[in-house]
Amino acid sequence: MSNVDPALRDEIIAAIPNLRAFAISLSGNVDRADDLVQETLLRAFANISSFRIGTNLPAWLFTILRNLFRSEYRKRRREVPDSDGAFAATLTTHPDQNTHLDFEDFRAALDKLPPDQREALVLVGASGFSYEEAAEICQCAVGTIKSRVNRARRRLGELLAIDDVEDFGPDKTTLAVIAAGDRP
Amino acid sequence: MSGQGATEPSYSSEGSMSGKEKMNDEQSGAHTPSVETLTNRHLADAGTALGSDIQAKIGQHLRAMYDDVVRQGVPDRFLDLLAKLDRSEGKESGEGKGVSGDSGGGQ
Numbered sequence: 686m687s688n689v690d691p692a693l694r695d696e697i698i699a700a701i702p703n704l705r706a707f708a709i710s711l712s713g714n715v716d717r718a719d720d721l722v723q724e725t726l727l728r729a730f731a732n733i734s735s736f737r738i739g740t741n742l743p744a745w746l747f748t749i750l751r752n753l754f755r756s757e758y759r760k761r762r763r764e765v766p767d768s769d770g771a772f773a774a775t776l777t778t779h780p781d782q783n784t785h786l787d788f789e790d791f792r793a794a795l796d797k798l799p800p801d802q803r804e805a806l807v808l809v810g811a812s813g814f815s816y817e818e819a820a821e822i823c824q825c826a827v828g829t830i831k832s833r834v835n836r837a838r839r840r841l842g843e844l845l846a847i848d849d850v851e852d853f854g855p856d857k858t859t860l861a862v863i864a865a866g867d868r869p
Numbered sequence: 870m871s872g873q874g875a876t877e878p879s880y881s882s883e884g885s886m887s888g889k890e891k892m893n894d895e896q897s898g899a900h901t902p903s904v905e906t907l908t909n910r911h912l913a914d915a916g917t918a919l920g921s922d923i924q925a926k927i928g929q930h931l932r933a934m935y936d937d938v939v940r941q942g943v944p945d946r947f948l949d950l951l952a953k954l955d956r957s958e959g960k961e962s963g964e965g966k967g968v969s970g971d972s973g974g975g976q
Binding site: 694698702703705706707710713721723730776787788791792795806807810812838841842845846847855864 | 923924926928931932933934935937938941943944946947950952954
């Protein structure tokens with residue numbers, strides 16, 4: 686790692702926040718996610734010579750992280766996720782009660798997706814990778830990524846639509862009134 | 870028989886349950902579908918094509934969750950790690966061995 690170009694090093698550091706967000710979505714646990722990111726950084730610096738300058742650095746790092754997660758996953762399966770949920774635990778900026786409830790619904794729905802679909806959805810829908818880049822990271826065909834993303838969206842839509850129908854009617858209004866009434 | 874309601878909604882509603890239907894008509898405008906029709910369509914969307922609003926909501930929530938983590942920036946833990954790597958760089962080899970040991974820990 687002694688020969689890491691400073692600019693490359695800066696780029697790697699700049700990718701850390703995104704790597705963490707992706708790792709949390711994979712592992713469902715903030716501490717494990719940070720361990721994954723740390724291991725990813727060590728691997729990246731140790732194998733920096735295998736990175737071809739001018740190619741996609743974030744995709745390269747995401748691939749390392751995903752492979753690490755996969756090999757670890759095979760070893761000990763997915764640990765029971767925090768009941769609080771990893772994403773929920775990181776949420777600091779949504780004090781509004783209704784928004785928070787919405788998030789809880791969403792996180793629960795996301796947890797129900799098969800890992801392949803969740804991963805594809807996060808890469809394309811949140812990390813901002815193209816289908817082609819996501820396919821490279823997941824080492825599969827572009828069409829496979831597309832169908833995983835579509836299935837993930839459909840499934841989430843179904844889960845959330847059911848929630849919506851259940852929430853339909855007085856419930857949300859009642860909640861809002863109660864919440865408003867609680868305020869001094 | 871089946872065509873009756875569809876072709877002449879105003880006639881059939883006036884004829885059958887004038888009071889209730891009339892109120893709906895007044896509230897929602899003369900030729901808009903009844904409340905019942907709207908609800909059915911909502912359910913149909915939810916079951917099959919999915920409302921685009923739900924898809925939009927999915928995208929928003931996904932990014933909001935993700936960005937919430939991204940906004941936390943680079944935790945000190947990683948800056949410390951990089952500093953450690955820099956220091957061990959002088960001592961040749963290393964390749965982060967001293968540091969990588971504790972990441973696998975935890976049992």
